[in-house]
Amino acid sequence: MIFDSIDAKYFKQQLDKLSNLNITLSQLRDDLRGTGNKTLTDLDTDLSNIYGQLDVALSTRASESTLSGIKTQTDKLTFDGSNYLMVNVAAGSLTATVDKTKIWDGTDYLEINTDGSINVGNFPSWFSSSTKTTDDLYNKLDALDDALSSVGTDSFRAVLVDAIPAGDNWIGRVKLGDGTNLASIFAVTIGGSSGYGLATAPDLVKMLSGGTNYVYDEIATSTTESYSTYSPALKFAVLSNRDSTNDVLVRFNDPSPGSPSATQITIPAGTAKVIMFPLGTLNYVASAGTPTLVVNGFQ
């Protein structure tokens, strides 16, 4: 048998070390558990839960530098007081794939339909005081198309002419002619003043194409004033009083031949007058009797 002997001094030294334990083991246990009184089992459970939520490696997540870069960009976004995003769209193409959307400022909007058509919710006030739809625009354009389809008709010409306001109106690049030959502007002197005039040809040219009617009328006048009208007007006429005794008084182009006011001209008995200007209306009355007034002329 062997006995190990321990030196009493050594033993005392070891016992003196116990003086370093300044807290009790139960106090140490409580301190380790902390204020939440968590046991090692609790900590293990929590760590297991956390670990269970880490479905991928942290190394696959965005790095700090990447997140910083994103933040740099998002810091550029600005918002108004209502937290609406405020943006400026740069020139160029902007493409958005949406089923249906509205671009609006809270009141007026532009709506894009799924078929690509556009609805305008509220037209600007300068366009109309009432809400207009695309159908309204279509109807207006359709009416305009109808109006334009009548170009060349007399009614449309009348509308154009009537639309010209009173006063001086310059007509710009307008050609006057028959589609091939242009009418000409000539330098003229009228009443001592020089200017430019549009060259015109009298209707006498119709005589060359057989379009002029020769008028020969024997009119039995009386002391009651009567009148005749001619259309087109006689370009010139010879008025002959065939009577040997009684004069015939005539008026030319009275604007109201039924109640005339134009100056009367006498054609004495047995004489004639040549009228060298257009004659559309001819009033006549005998001084006495029933003298015959003969009218010769060209329409």
Added chain:
Amino acid sequence: MRLVFETKQTKTADEVREWIISNLGVNCSVEVHPSNTIINLQGDVEELDLDKLYDWMKEEMDGRLITPVGGGKETKTKASEGGWLRR
């Protein structure tokens, strides 16, 4: 074709001529006197259009064709009504 109507002076020559050009599509010259109207049609006119002209003259000017001169053949012009005008 020269047509002479016995008429009342209820239209001016311009009014008659404008109606003919608008409705018959032919140029013409017109004289309107106190008791007759002379129309010179410059171009061919269909029988139906002539009937329209006669009807209009009758309605608007109490017109009655009295002397068709030149260009026409001797026939009844108002065939649908047995003919009261000749040209």
